[in-house]
Amino acid sequence: MTTAVRTPPSQSVDPAAYQRWVRRQKAYGRWEPLADAEPVRAHVRGVMRAADIGARRYADLAGISRGTLNSLLYGLGSGQAVARVTSSTARKLLAVRADAAHGLTLPAVGTIRRIHVLIGEGWPQIHLGPRFDTHPQYVSQILQRDRVTTATAEAVARAYAALEGIDPIADGIPPHGVALAKNAAIRNGWRDRAYWDDVGRIDDPTYDPASTDGSPRYMSLGEDAIWLSEQGLTRRQVADRLGESVDYIDQSIRRYHAALAQKRAVA
Numbered sequence: 001m002t003t004a005v006r007t008p009p010s011q012s013v014d015p016a017a018y019q020r021w022v023r024r025q026k027a028y029g030r031w032e033p034l035a036d037a038e039p040v041r042a043h044v045r046g047v048m049r050a051a052d053i054g055a056r057r058y059a060d061l062a063g064i065s066r067g068t069l070n071s072l073l074y075g076l077g078s079g080q081a082v083a084r085v086t087s088s089t090a091r092k093l094l095a096v097r098a099d100a101a102h103g104l105t106l107p108a109v110g111t112i113r114r115i116h117v118l119i120g121e122g123w124p125q126i127h128l129g130p131r132f133d134t135h136p137q138y139v140s141q142i143l144q145r146d147r148v149t150t151a152t153a154e155a156v157a158r159a160y161a162a163l164e165g166i167d168p169i170a171d172g173i174p175p176h177g178v179a180l181a182k183n184a185a186i187r188n189g190w191r192d193r194a195y196w197d198d199v200g201r202i203d204d205p206t207y208d209p210a211s212t213d214g215s216p217r218y219m220s221l222g223e224d225a226i227w228l229s230e231q232g233l234t235r236r237q238v239a240d241r242l243g244e245s246v247d248y249i250d251q252s253i254r255r256y257h258a259a260l261a262q263k264r265a266v267a
Contacts, residue, residue, distance in 0.1 A: 034084035040093050041072055041081065049141070050098035052105065052149045054134040062092040069093070074137075105147040110203030112143055114160040117193045120185030122168040122178035131159040164193065222256025225249050 048058055059069040068089060075081045085093075118128060129136030132155045142148060142156075168178045185192075191209050198217040201207040221242060228238045239246045 033087055035087050035090040037072060037082050037085045037090075040085060040090045044069070044073065044093055044096075047096055047098045052142075052145060052147065052152060054138050056134065057151075058093075058096060061096045064089060064092055105149050106153055107203075107205040108142065108145045108148045108153075109205045111148050111153045111156045112145075113191070113196065113202050114156050115139065115143060116185060116188075116190035117196065118160060118163060119181045120190050120192055121163070122173065122181050123163065124173065124177045124181045127168075127173055127177070128159070131163070132156055218252040218255045219259060221249070222252040222254075225253050226256070 044058060048054065053061075055069050055073060056066055059066040062069070068085075071082050072085060072089075072093075073081075115125075115128065119125065123131075125139045126136040129139050132139065132142075132152070134152075134155070142152065168181075169175055195209070196202040199207070199209075200217045221244065224242060225238050228241060229235070233241065235246050235249060239249045242249065244252075
């Protein structure tokens with residue numbers, strides 16, 4: 001459990017409140033001079049970018065309250081960034097280093113593709129942050145990264161699975177926000193969930209949807225499953241050989257036959 005460190009009132013905005021705060025700190029034996037917040041803020045943001053962590057994780061590592069860190073990074077109620085912080089808070093924040101906070105990382109491509117899918121399903125970025133257990137502003141930063149921590153990848157993957165089939169509007173997202181998100185996905189040509197389910201390569205950094213012929217995975221999987229069945233393998237053996245469930249193999253075969261029938265009808 002972290003100990004809250006109250007952010008002092010602004011000396012320039014409310015001198016009287018600041019002096020009362022100083023007197024209380026001295027009376028409690030907690031008085032210490034204030035430090036310039038800007039270099040501390042720059043350090044925190046630099047570590048967050050380098051280590052791919054959010055404000056919540058940084059606050060936990062520093063041993064300060066999340067409210068104190070949010071005040072430093074995003075400002076108080078007025079939206080203005082704090083100008084000074086206590087020396088103890090500054091020391092705790094500056095003690096966090098990127099190499100210690102980094103943790104295991106992996107290519108960001110799968111995480112980014114999942115976020116693109118969710119946006120295409122009508123979930124605006126600002127509403128995805130809480131789903132990923134991070135600050136809403138951090139989602140846009142994830143989309144610009146080459147690598148992410150395992151924790152970030154797992155959080156996005158959990159939300160991706162949990163939101164499958166959920167209507168954003170029914171979940172409280174304003175209709176105009178849903179429309180804007182879907183239009184952004186269309187405008188950018190982002191692939192949808194069904195596409196990635198078909199190709200099965202959402203986490204593969206070597207796979208480029210733009211450079212493929214667009215043939216869905218169920219076509220090759222269905223063809224392979226039919227061939228293996230013709231060699232005498234049972235459906236369970238086919239599924240085990242191809243690394244899929246029996247239900248998915250059956251579905252792929254049905255879709256393969258339907259696609260061939262459609263091609264013949266057009267021809």
